[in-house]
Each structure stands twice: as structure tokens, then as C-alpha cells.
Amino acid sequence: xxxxxxxxxxVICKSGTSVxxxxxxxxxxxxxxxxxxxxxxxxLMLMATSNEGSKxxxxxxxxxxxxxxNHASLTLSTLTVTSAHPEDSSFYICSARDPRQSTDTxxxxxxxxLTVL
Amino acid sequence: xxxxxxxxxxxxxxxxxxxxxxxxxxTSINNLQWYRQNSGRGLVHLILIRSNEREKHSGRLRVTLDxxxxxxxLLITASRAADTASYFCATETQxxxxxxVFGKGTKLTVNP
Numbered sequence: 511x512x513x514x515x516x517x518x519x520x521v522i523c524k525s526g527t528s529v530x531x532x533x534x535x536x537x538x539x540x541x542x543x544x545x546x547x548x549x550x551x552x553x554l555m556l557m558a559t560s561n562e563g564s565k566x567x568x569x570x571x572x573x574x575x576x577x578x579x580n581h582a583s584l585t586l587s588t589l590t591v592t593s594a595h596p597e598d599s600s601f602y603i604c605s606a607r608d609p610r611q612s613t614d615t616x617x618x619x620x621x622x623x624l625t626v627l
Numbered sequence: 628x629x630x631x632x633x634x635x636x637x638x639x640x641x642x643x644x645x646x647x648x649x650x651x652x653x654t655s656i657n658n659l660q661w662y663r664q665n666s667g668r669g670l671v672h673l674i675l676i677r678s679n680e681r682e683k684h685s686g687r688l689r690v691t692l693d694x695x696x697x698x699x700x701l702l703i704t705a706s707r708a709a710d711t712a713s714y715f716c717a718t719e720t721q722x723x724x725x726x727x728v729f730g731k732g733t734k735l736t737v738n739p
Binding site: 516542544546552553554555556559601603605607613614615616617618619620621623 | 657669672719
């Protein structure tokens with residue numbers, strides 16, 4: 511299957527700082543990528559849809575000024591958590607669909623664990 | 628928002644037994660996908676079933692879909708300790724957005 515990577519795999523930061531997480535499609539181009547958040551022992555919640563060359567679409571209840579998304583190329587989307595607070599500590603996962611495939615399978619990155627102290 | 632509900636929330640079985648997990652959803656869908664997640668890791672895609680399909684197999688996995696009941700089941704046959712993980716269903720709703728809505732997941736423990 512297609513490969514999606516994320517960087518970093520984990521990050522610890524101080525409260526009030528900003529953290530950038532990268533999501534890359536390694537062997538395909540993705541005009542659309544998705545960002546999810548997963549709290550411990552819970553399911554994945556879609557945060558936003560990242561659109562190459564245009565503004566991201568945020569789900570209800572997700573603050574767009576706090577979670578900045580940039581999809582500047584067909585292989586890279588970034589999520590920046592601004593002014594992070596301990597309640598932002600979570601597992602952030604991105605996904606994308608490989609347009610070369612006829613299936614509708616979404617491929618997920620390995621996730622980034624964010625801990626805000 | 629989550630539209631899927633999985634049951635059971637947790638399942639503990641012995642190696643060699645079969646494991647069945649169920650998923651229900653609320654809206655019309657294009658497809659339903661099952662994923663596996665080992666603790667603290669990313670998601671691994673297991674199988675996708677389209678709305679016009681009723682059953683699909685992949686190795687030891689069997690997935691059924693009943694669109695009239697808005698439900699799906701995942702059967703893992705002859706389970707192994709390595710199957711221990713959390714399993715999630717995710718639905719892609721009609722409309723072409725490609726967004727996935729995840730269920731709450733079933734935590735499966737296979738005891739050696």
C-alpha cells in the first residue's frame with residue numbers, strides 16, 4: 511500500500527510554545543489530507559481536511575487559529591499547534607488517499623504524540 | 628463527530644478462537660473500512676467494503692455489511708496472540724468528501 515509518514519513521531523514542549531507536525535505522502539501525490547486527534551483510550555476524531563493550494567476545512571469545534579494547517583505541496587501538509595497547552599496533549603494522525611488506486615482506502619501516518627508540559 | 632458504535636468495547640479470547648466485532652453507523656455511506664491499531668501506534672488498514680457489497684474476505688478476516696441495518700461485522704478466525712490490538716470501523720459518508728468517521732473501537736486481547 512501507499513506510504514504516509516509523519517515527523518516528529520513524538521514531541522514534548524512547554525506550555526505556550528508552538529509545535530509543527532509534518533505529514534508526507536512518500537510515493538504518491540495527495541491533493542487532500544486529513545488530520546485526526548486521538549486522546550488516550552479513545553477513538554480518532556477528525557480535526558480538519560487539508561486541501562493543497564487552498565484553505566483547510568475544519569470540523570465543528572476545532573479552532574482554526576489554534577491548529578494551523580498548511581498544504582503547500584502535493585506531498586506535504588503541516589499542522590501547527592499554536593500556544594500549546596496541556597489539554598492539547600494527544601496523538602495526532604494524518605491520512606491520505608492514493609489517487610492512483612481504484613480503491614477508496616485511506617492510508618494513515620504512524621502518528622505524532624504531543625505532550626505539553 | 629463519531630457516528631460509529633462498536634461492540635463489544637473490549638473482548639478477551641483464547642488463541643485459536645474466533646473474534647467477532649460489530650459496528651453500527653447512522654448515515655448513508657460510500658464504504659466502510661476496518662482498521663487495526665496497536666497500542667500507541669498508527670492505524671493499519673485491514674479491509675474496505677463498499678456500500679453495494681455484502682461480504683468480503685481477506686485471509687483470516689471476514690467482513691459483512693448490512694446497509695439496511697447500518698451495521699457491519701469483522702470476524703477474525705483462528706486468532707493469534709499477535710492479533711491483540713484495538714480495531715476500529717470507519718465510514719466514508721456519501722457525498723464525495725473522503726472524510727472518515729470512526730467508531731469507538733473494540734479492544735481485542737488474545738491470550739496465548
